[in-house]
Amino acid sequence: MLEDRDYMRQSEYPPRMPLTVVLLVLNAIIFVIECFTLGYPPRFSLNNYFALSVEGLKHGFVWQLLTYQFMHASFWHILFNSWAIYLFGREIEETLGPRKFLVLFLTAGVVGGMFQILAALLWPAYFGGPVVGASAGGFGLMAAYAVLFPERELSLLFPPVTFRAKTMLIFSAVLAVAGIVFPVDNVANAAHLGGMLTGLVFVRQLVLNRWLPSDFPSGGAGPGKSPFWRSAAEPPDEDLSTDEFVRSEVDPILDKISRQGIQSLTERERQILEKARSRMAKH
Numbered sequence: 001m002l003e004d005r006d007y008m009r010q011s012e013y014p015p016r017m018p019l020t021v022v023l024l025v026l027n028a029i030i031f032v033i034e035c036f037t038l039g040y041p042p043r044f045s046l047n048n049y050f051a052l053s054v055e056g057l058k059h060g061f062v063w064q065l066l067t068y069q070f071m072h073a074s075f076w077h078i079l080f081n082s083w084a085i086y087l088f089g090r091e092i093e094e095t096l097g098p099r100k101f102l103v104l105f106l107t108a109g110v111v112g113g114m115f116q117i118l119a120a121l122l123w124p125a126y127f128g129g130p131v132v133g134a135s136a137g138g139f140g141l142m143a144a145y146a147v148l149f150p151e152r153e154l155s156l157l158f159p160p161v162t163f164r165a166k167t168m169l170i171f172s173a174v175l176a177v178a179g180i181v182f183p184v185d186n187v188a189n190a191a192h193l194g195g196m197l198t199g200l201v202f203v204r205q206l207v208l209n210r211w212l213p214s215d216f217p218s219g220g221a222g223p224g225k226s227p228f229w230r231s232a233a234e235p236p237d238e239d240l241s242t243d244e245f246v247r248s249e250v251d252p253i254l255d256k257i258s259r260q261g262i263q264s265l266t267e268r269e270r271q272i273l274e275k276a277r278s279r280m281a282k283h
Contacts, residue, residue: 019098020089023105024082027134030070031078041074044130051130052113054120069109071132073186084138087154088145095148095266096203108140108198115194119180126183127190135188136195139176143169143199172196250276 034042044051049061052068072078085105093101113136120127145152146169155162163171173196179189253269 016098018090018093019102020085020093023085023089023134027070027072027078027082027085031072034071042072044071044073044132046130048130051132052116053130054117054124054128056130057117065110065113066106068113068130068132069106069134069137072134073132077133081134081138084142085134088138088141091149092141092144095268096144097266104140104144104199104202105137107202108143108195109134109137111198112136112139112188112191112194116188116191119190123183127188131188131191133188133191136191136198139172139192139195140199140202142172143196144203145199147200147203169196169200 038044046053046055049056050064050067051071052064056064072081089101089105092104096104113131116127116131116136146165150164150166152165153162154165154168173193176189176193176196179187180193183189249272253272256269
């Protein structure tokens, strides 16, 4: 039975480099190339093949929706985006797995880029310039983090403030909307908003499958706890019988192990197996 298995002790060998680190290294390499070819700070024109722009998409350069995510305009620009990827990406990759992590990051970047292009079409005087940066993907990771770990506390060095992840998401969304209504030069607020919405929908709908009417307070989330912010890292409820728990939660994980190996398990899936082992030991 489950208690005889060693799921919680096995590890991948040789160790795989986390995709979070791969993204950070790739961004750094591309930034160095930019500095050598375009000078510092890099200057991006509307004729650039890789920076995102309305003109580029009109010419059929659809790859810009991907390439712009790996380009940056200054040292502080790449530093901030790299910090966001590192801070949120590690937990997201561990919880969702590397494949979903990468899909989430790139999709948030693409959708954020489309939001920015829409803003450029509506208000070309404010949003018409070329766009670069991984901020849309970073904000997508932040939104996903806030859904997965809503009560997790985060602290800033400057200003010295501590707040919950869900509070950070709400505050960031308000800033992004305000930045669209009252545009600020060189800040892609529309891309930030698009990235956050993508991260929110990706986790809620595609990962947790909880974007349903029963998720809301009338669906019985429990007193004082909004189901919208329920953490995905929490093991399933105790309400399920052992047979139902094994059928609905454990069997899919065992199927995943048979297809992809033990190294593919997320932290939540390992917690479920440990919980199943504890339940089996009581029967």
